[in-house]
Amino acid sequence: MSKAPKSTAFPHRHLLGIEGLSPDEISLLLDRSEKYVEQNRKADKKQATLRGRTIINLFFEPSTRTQTSFELAGKRLGADVINMSVATSSVRKGETLIDTAMTLNAMHPDVLAVRHPDSGAIKLLSDKVNCAVINGGDGTHEHPTQALLDALTIRRRKGRLEGLLVAICGDVLHSRVARSNIHLLNTMGARVRVIAPRTLVPSSIERLGVEVFHDMRAGLQDCDIVMMLRLQSERMQGNFFPSVREYFHFFGLDYEKLAAAKPDALIMHPGPMNRGVEIDSLVADDFGRSVIREQVEIGVAVRMAVLEILSANIPPPADRNL
Amino acid sequence: MSLKRNERSGRVAYVNARLIDPATGLDGRGGLLTEGEAIADVGIGLFAQGVPEGVIVVDCGGQCLAPGLVDIRVQLREPGNEHKGTIASTGRSAIAGGVTSLVSLPDTKPVIDDMSVVEFVARRARLVGLAKVYTYGAITRGLKGAELAELGMLAEAGALGFTDGVTAIADAQVLRRALSYAATFGLLILERPEEPSLAKGGAMNQGETATRLGLPSIPRAAEVIMVERDIRLVEMTGGRLHLMNLSTAEAVEAVRRAKKRGIEITCDTAPPYFALNEIAVGDYRTFAKLSPPLRSEDDRQAVVAGLADGTIDAITSDDMPQDEDAKRQPFAQAAFGGVGLETLLAVSLELYHNGHLTVPNVLRLLTAAPSNLLGLTAGRLAKGAPADLVVFDPDRAWKVDADLLLSKSKNTPFDGRPVQGRVLRTVVDGRAVFELGSMA
Secondary structure (H helix, E strand, O other), X not given: OOOOOOOOOOOOOOEOOOOOOOHHHHHHHHHXXXXXXXXXXXXXXXXXXXXXXXXXXXXXXXXXXXXXXHHHHHHHOOOEEEEEEOOOOOOOHHHHHHHHHHXXXXXXXXXXXXXXXXXXXXXXXXXXXXXXXXXEEEOOOEOHHHHHHHHHHHHHHHOOOOOOEEEEEOOOOOOHHHHHHHHXXXXXXXXXXXXXXXXXXXXXXXXXXXXXXXXXXXXXXXXXXXXXXXXOHHHOOOOOOOOHHHHHHHHOEXXXXXXXXXXXXXEEOOOOOOEOOOEOHHHHOOOOOEOHHHHHXXXXXXXXXXXXXXXXXXXXXXXXXX | OOOOOOOOOOEEEEEEEEEEEOOXXXXXXXXXXXXXXXXXXXXXXXXXXXXXXXXXXXXXXXXXXXXXXXXXXXXXXXXXXXXXXXXXXXXXXXXXXXXXXXXXXXXXXXXXXXXXXXXXXHHHHHHHOOOEEEEOEOOEHHHOOOOEXXXXXXHHHOOOOEEOOOOOOOOHHHHHHHHHHXXXXXXXXXXXXXXXHHHOOOOEEOOHHHHHHOOOEEOOHHHHHHHHHHHHHHHHHOOEEEEOOOOOHHHHHHHHHHHHOOOOEEXXXXXXXXXXXXXXXXXXXXXXXXXXXXXXXXXHHHHHHHHHOOOOOEEOOOEOOOOHHXXXXXXXXXXXXXXXXXXXXXXXXXXXXXXXXXXXXXXXHHOHHHHHXXXXXXXXXXXXXXXOEEEXXXXXXXXXXXXXXXXXXXXXXXXXXXXXXXXXXXXXXOEEEEEOOOOO
């Protein structure tokens, strides 16, 4: 039993996913992130908000941007940040995971930012520790901070989320980014489409509140936002499409297909990009429309906001129960 | 044979014909006018007031005039096995059988799993200029049953559908992905259902005859298991599947039930499976070694019933040329397959002569139905449609003689069979490409 969280505006100990968050809770996180966007553009980016707090980045899967982003976020708030990259043993994953969690927990961290290749693994871990846990991506389930940074990027450019038409294109089947974005955008009143070959669309995805298309031109028609996904070959068992050449021909974002979207449609990608696979280099580097770099910048601000809000809810180790 | 390739510019009136258009149900005395490559007019009583000036007149002598046959399962041997047959030899065979459009399996060398091979076959066929030749693309690279071929791009290059030809896809996950991926583009997957592990090493149908002859056999379950599996995969993926060469009672029944449940599945069979049974193997006749193997008499009757009640959607020739060396072997070692283009119409008309189907219904299975399955415009007598026609006498008796076939390979399972129904003239894009009797 944990003690009742302090904040009533965000009454959660962990951030394990977007699913289940209310529009107000999401808006609170986005609003709080806004101020950090400004702070990060100053010469002195450092604050003392989290001075004395300990944050552990626990990554069971390789990551560049997310891990760096969490590290910078923690340090800019004045916390002590430790990075742990854990090589996973695929055989005794569950056991190793819980053992690692218990060990780290005994050192009294305040926040664990965790990435794991198995869906649900971070929920399992969060049940075994008495600090706050942030899901930095679990398998093909959720990646909540990515959805938040995507939403803030859109909101800053378009002034709103409600009523926008967003197309999420590509490897939806293997994408935690897609799932978190679908939950967030639907919660905030946007309309979501997914566009992919049928082999890369998870079954019953319509039940999550999206319209499914299998043709880029049809699906991109009138869209405000074009969100591309990375083709996650490393998660693919067997072949879901014949070749990169054919994939790019039908589903890669180039100017010809993009012409179906609104003229001011934004192009987004969670990175890392496979140029010439899901996105044409010219489109990716078109800074009039591509906000791919901006997404990375805003990612740090969003993680600062999440760290701040969750830290505020966590009592000192002496008052914690497990 | 007179191939009047240059007779393309003018107008030709076909008079005194029994017009049969299975697409519309038209069946009656009338005429048809072609202009260039298309049908300009058609109807009961057309030319009753005489034929206009300057039109070439072909008197059909009261015989049937129907859309040219559309054969959706033919094995071209070019490229790669030209000693068994070429695009030209298959083309001659086709037009002699009244077939004006044919679709080849991808089992050539190289395999049709690349756009360049689709284009090669199309270009060669244009130069040959006999029947219209289309191709299927391979579902998997090299027909190996593992990695998907570039279905979307192959379809853009002209592949009409996708199949791994004479082999079924053993790995259910691969077929699942193929059906699902193909459905992305609305493409049709075709499969000859036979569980490879059960068929391996078998030479004929499992049963008494195989036991008496001491031949390794293929159980009917090999087909039924695959049909049942494929139906489930179609249901799961929302793909479109066409099953080829059905030969067993239970497979026909499985499709019948699936169709009743509203599943998007179609199927065909070939003349050997409704006109012959395993007795035809007789004294180790390798011309009767087919794939799937000839089945029991009960199976044959079930196939006839499936054709009669519409469960089976089309009839194909399953034309599979094999050279003499491949067939002049001990039965178990001989190659599978028989040629079928030149006997397709006559053997199919047995369904009419035996009282199972009307002539228009037999023709529907050979023209409009297969054409619709693949989205072709052929197979109908309609204004503006391509002038692909066949004139035939449904009753004229003749005897199949392998030596008289126009195909390069002579491996017909119907050698020596008395049949009724003779192709008199075949027209492709308004040109008479075949006339009976003018054969050299």
